[in-house]
Amino acid sequence: SLRDLWLIGAARGDVPYLIYEDDVITYARAHEMVCSLARWLDAHGVRKGDRVAIGMRNYPEWAIAYWAIQSIGAISVSLNAWWIADELKYALSDSGTSVVIVDGERLERLSDELLREVGVRHAIVVRGAGRHGVTTWDEATADRTATLPDVAIAPDDDATILYTSGTTGFPKGAVGSNRNHITNVWNGLFRAALNAALADPSTPRVGVKRQPKALWTFPFFHIAGVTGVSVAPATGGALVTQYKWDPADAMRLIEKHGVTQISGVPAVIRSMLEHPDYHNHDLSSLATISQGGSPVPPDSIARIQNDFAGKVSPTNGYGLTETSSAVVGNAGKAYFGKKDSVGQPMIGTDIRIVDEQGNDLPTGAIGEVWIQSPMNVRGYWNKAEATEKSFTNGWFHSGDAGYVDEDGFLFVVDRIKDMVIRGGENIYCAEVEAAVFEHESVADCAVFGVPHPALMEEVAEKRPARGLLREVAHVP
Structure with a gap:
């Protein structure tokens, strides 16, 4: 099980596990936090098969939360850090999440009303300002003497829900064991x-x-x-x-x-x-x-x-x-x-x-x-x-x-x-992109199909003016 895998890592003691910027967390320190958070989740009613969502940047706390969830047989729900409130609401509701562990940026998108509406009972905030009713990370991982709860986890037990980036409608949650x-x-x-x-x-x-x-x-x-x-x-x-x-x-x-x-x-x-x-x-x-x-x-x-x-x-x-x-x-x-x-x-x-x-x-x-x-x-x-x-x-x-x-x-x-059908012939955009990439003046490119009155579709590429790099979208 993933719990067993984590215990292999935890046995490595003072060997570095997580290096964020220039901060170093050893396996021993990570295990202390994993055990403490696992006990906190257990004390707040999270049981085997329950869903706990994680939404944050690539902070060390993401990995620690993941191992705590896996160590008690719960299911981690990965929240896309780019999602806005409606998308977060969908995933939390669809998965039936009971606890969310998010950073300050994500917490700002999750109002108390939204969390109540989707049935989330508890929230933990990482690296951000909390609010009434929200537990801070330090509070949830304060017990350095905690040990993991006893839980039997089988190889085919559900472990994760990761949402696919579907091309139509809301994403689908793929259930990994x-x-x-x-x-x-x-x-x-x-x-x-x-x-x-x-x-x-x-x-x-x-x-x-x-x-x-x-x-x-x-x-x-x-x-x-x-x-x-x-x-x-x-x-x-x-x-x-x-x-x-x-x-x-x-x-x-x-x-x-x-x-x-x-x-x-x-x-x-x-x-x-x-x-x-x-x-x-x-x-x-x-x-x-x-x-x-x-x-x-x-x-x-x-x-x-x-x-x-x-x-x-x-x-x-x-x-x-x-x-x-x-x-x-x-x-x-x-x-x-x-x-x-x-x-x-x-x-x-x-x-x-x-x-x-x-x-x-x-x-x-x-x-x-x-x-x-x-x-x-x-x-x-x-x-x-x-x-x-x-x-x-x-x-x-x-x-x-x-x-x-x-x-x-x-x-x-x-x-x-994404395949372009031009006059009955299949054209694969990735192959055209690879050829365009060969030119020394090309930093990046995207090829797609556009309607054509005679051929039905024609290959096109979006090309800015010479020397122009334009930001078309920015996601924090």
Whole structure:
């Protein structure tokens, strides 16, 4: 269970676990707070299977709250930190959350009336001003002598609800089990061991003489963020986070703390590699640069290979909320050989490429990617019809278009709904974007379809005037 996993980490004592900016929390101190918060939740009526929501930035308290919830067999509900009041209200109501643990920014969006209306009984505020009836984090974690309540947790017990970023209507809550998340951790460890075994001998080895330290830029409410929180206790690693992404500060943290891995979406990694102060920092501690969440421009792989003289392993992966993170991975020599591929399936994962009727397609043919894995969630919370549409006999319908080559490598070419049909021909936006990315003057791009009187659809891209960068949206 996830409780068992946390206890493995807690036994590491004074080894650093969470590094936020420059504050360091050891496994021992984190465990004190986990036990104290777990007892507080238990004393306030939270039982196995109850839902407790977390909504905040990537603060250390997010991880501590997560482990406290898992340690008593409750279900953590991850709230998107970008959501406004109506979206938060929907998720709290849909999940039947009884307790919320939020930072000051999120608390401002949750009025007392809203919390009462959705049935939330208690609220805890982190790093922010409280109000009448709201418990502060310090109050909830004050008991340093607390121990974990005795709870029996089975592998297939529900552990998490993470909301998908659906293209229509409100998001759906994907229900992950303890087994899903534990399998994700072990797959990650096996993949890392395999990559190390196949790596160039000059590649720095992490975990033998130095502690793995990962700068995690994925938000913790995202499945990739939960992965970072979960993997560290298994490896004895430390998780480094920031208030918000800042490439200059990220390089400072890498240099100061000897960070061995940075993980993020391609745009984040690119902003660091292209920062004007990039060559003024010692980033030699890095052994891995992991990208995911969106297509990785092939030129970034060459950049990593050249800048780090082959001593850093770039990695990529493919997964969804419904698959509890990456079920396909690409790294090391294989990645350099197939830069456009997201890799091969993890242990226990099977991939099918099917047509619109669910029939298997031959090698190299493009169709929908279906996934069968012990990491697949059991379905969507309180949405039987949506679950039935997305899962067939254990196979999850990803909604992504892709193909598998003769070596078993998966190539994801687009979201099926984003595909442009021009005069009867399928055009995959991701492939066009990858080609545009090759131009040295392009920092980022998005390709989409627009109506056309004769062809039905035509490829288009939004292009600002020369030299103009325009902020079209800002989310705090």
